[in-house]
Amino acid sequence: MKIFKITLAILLISIRLSAQVQTNHYQYNIDLLNIKHDQVSVSFTPPKNKVKTGTFVMPKLVPGYYDAMNFGQYVSDLKAFDKNGKAINVTKVDTNTWKVSDLEHAVKISYQVADGWEHILQNTGGAKSPASMFRKDSVAIINYNSLSGYFKELTNAGFKVTVKKNAKFYASSALKYQVINDTTDVVSASDYRHLVDAPVLYCAPDTTWLKVGNTRVLISFYSAEHQNHSKILAEKLKSILENQMAYLGGKLPVKEYAFLIYHESIPKNGLLGDGLEHSHSTVCLYGSKTLDRLPKALMGVASHEFFHILTPLNIHSEQIQNFDFLNPKLSRHLWLYEGMTEYATIHMPVKQHMISLDEFVKTINDKIKGMAGFDNNLSMTEMSTQAIQRQDQYMNFYQKGALVGLCLDIRLRELSNGKSGTQELMQALMKKYGPEKPFKDEELFDVISTLSFPHIRQFFQDYVENGHPLPLGAYLQKVGISYDEKTGTVGIMSSASPGQLSLRKAWIGI
Numbered sequence: 001m002k003i004f005k006i007t008l009a010i011l012l013i014s015i016r017l018s019a020q021v022q023t024n025h026y027q028y029n030i031d032l033l034n035i036k037h038d039q040v041s042v043s044f045t046p047p048k049n050k051v052k053t054g055t056f057v058m059p060k061l062v063p064g065y066y067d068a069m070n071f072g073q074y075v076s077d078l079k080a081f082d083k084n085g086k087a088i089n090v091t092k093v094d095t096n097t098w099k100v101s102d103l104e105h106a107v108k109i110s111y112q113v114a115d116g117w118e119h120i121l122q123n124t125g126g127a128k129s130p131a132s133m134f135r136k137d138s139v140a141i142i143n144y145n146s147l148s149g150y151f152k153e154l155t156n157a158g159f160k161v162t163v164k165k166n167a168k169f170y171a172s173s174a175l176k177y178q179v180i181n182d183t184t185d186v187v188s189a190s191d192y193r194h195l196v197d198a199p200v201l202y203c204a205p206d207t208t209w210l211k212v213g214n215t216r217v218l219i220s221f222y223s224a225e226h227q228n229h230s231k232i233l234a235e236k237l238k239s240i241l242e243n244q245m246a247y248l249g250g251k252l253p254v255k256e257y258a259f260l261i262y263h264e265s266i267p268k269n270g271l272l273g274d275g276l277e278h279s280h281s282t283v284c285l286y287g288s289k290t291l292d293r294l295p296k297a298l299m300g301v302a303s304h305e306f307f308h309i310l311t312p313l314n315i316h317s318e319q320i321q322n323f324d325f326l327n328p329k330l331s332r333h334l335w336l337y338e339g340m341t342e343y344a345t346i347h348m349p350v351k352q353h354m355i356s357l358d359e360f361v362k363t364i365n366d367k368i369k370g371m372a373g374f375d376n377n378l379s380m381t382e383m384s385t386q387a388i389q390r391q392d393q394y395m396n397f398y399q400k401g402a403l404v405g406l407c408l409d410i411r412l413r414e415l416s417n418g419k420s421g422t423q424e425l426m427q428a429l430m431k432k433y434g435p436e437k438p439f440k441d442e443e444l445f446d447v448i449s450t451l452s453f454p455h456i457r458q459f460f461q462d463y464v465e466n467g468h469p470l471p472l473g474a475y476l477q478k479v480g481i482s483y484d485e486k487t488g489t490v491g492i493m494s495s496a497s498p499g500q501l502s503l504r505k506a507w508i509g510i
């Protein structure tokens with residue numbers, strides 16, 4: 001009897017191995033152990049379905065990165081099979097889509113993926129934060145948008161991914177990786193968007209955990225030349241994260257967060273970098289000769305990226321909630337996602353007494369100078385919906401976008417007699433919406449006006465929807481800061497009135 005049981009068990013296991021059956025989710029297999037010609041083997045079983053011909057999609061774009069990357073270009077040799085191992089007809093439609101006949105009976109779809117990762121030194125077409133890279137013996141960065149796709153007809157299914165990997169690799173990610181054995185991990189996500197939202201850094205562990213309030217923060221570092229460096233970076237990050245928490249009212253809206261930092265040594269001086277924010281993690285890529293400038297650069301990037309836990313994570317439109325990876329419709333509110341995030345990044349250090357008023361004035365000056373290189377008569381809402389086409393103007397969301405935040409903050413403080421500004425507004429918006437409740441793109445300005453003051457609607461109409469010049473001089477004057485439009489210089493007024501000083505105090509605490 002015992003022998004019979006064992007035999008049956010072996011039989012069942014072997015059936016399962018040969019033909020994974022359809023369940024209610026996508027079951028992916030990624031094999032990082034068998035990398036050939038810089039390509040990794042991927043296969044999956046689609047979810048249970050009744051679809052005759054399915055359209056398999058690899059993303060054209062990913063949220064937060066406005067450059068069309070066309071991840072389908074790295075996929076080759078896509079094949080589909082039924083449970084008897086018989087090939088099912090597959091037709092390539094264009095760069096990012098394939099038609100799979102008889103999807104209902106497809107139990108295995110397999111393909112090869114090239115990582116599309118070039119040396120970090122190649123600024124164009126080189127290492128980009130939404131791309132993946134895999135080196136069997138040392139490191140892998142997996143952005144699931146480049147290794148996995150989905151069927152257009154089956155977008156609500158969850159994902160279960162089994163990763164075969166080097167025995168010494170540890171998975172650093174915002175998602176929990178279940179260790180099956182030395183060379184096998186399994187991870188699950190509720191849908192494709194959530195899977196793509198959580199990249200993983202696989203390498204020998206160089207990790208440090210921080211506790212910031214009630215939030216656990218992971219700092220994971222990889223560099224071929226430098227080991228045991230995460231602790232040094234974590235020490236530098238701790239104070240900035242604590243100040244960010246205080247700035248956000250003493251509580252962070254996430255339980256866990258991961259900084260995934262990849263460093264590559266390059267022969268020339270200077271520092272190259274790219275980063276992409278996610279809901280609970282950030283991928284930071286750096287190239288430099290030495291690590292000397294890394295902590296400072298990381299603090300700048302970390303500060304901005306970490307503030308994204310407010311927006312878009314907790315405050316975003318339907319276009320982001322239901323992101324279409326193939327033909328995305330862009331939201332008109334990049335002034336919020338990037339502009340307000342960058343404003344919080346420059347406002348926090350002065351509000352938290354980390355820098356002086358002089359230093360803050362210098363930062364405002366830099367933003368004004370930065371803005372000068374762009375067309376400032378454009379509507380920011382229009383520029384936002386055309387961010388892909390208007391790459392030449394995109395970086396202005398970090399310059400003018402931040403200054404929109406600054407003017408909005410001063411105006412709100414003025415209207416509320418100093419009681420509330422953008423910090424309180426963002427908290428109110430976060431409370432109203434949150435990670436799973438998007439706003440309607442066309443309603444946001446009215447909602448903000450209802451939450452704050454009816455007068456603020458005009459501000460958005462003039463300076464965000466229409467391209468009227470920002471009233472920097474008039475607004476800075478309200479807080480005792482002078483702005484000479486001709487020379488473009490900002491300074492502290494020596495003869496500020498008590499009213500100006502009290503509004504400034506409410507605004508920046510000095």
Ligand SMILES: [Zn+2]
Nearest residue numbers: 277304338341
């Ligand atoms: Zn950003």
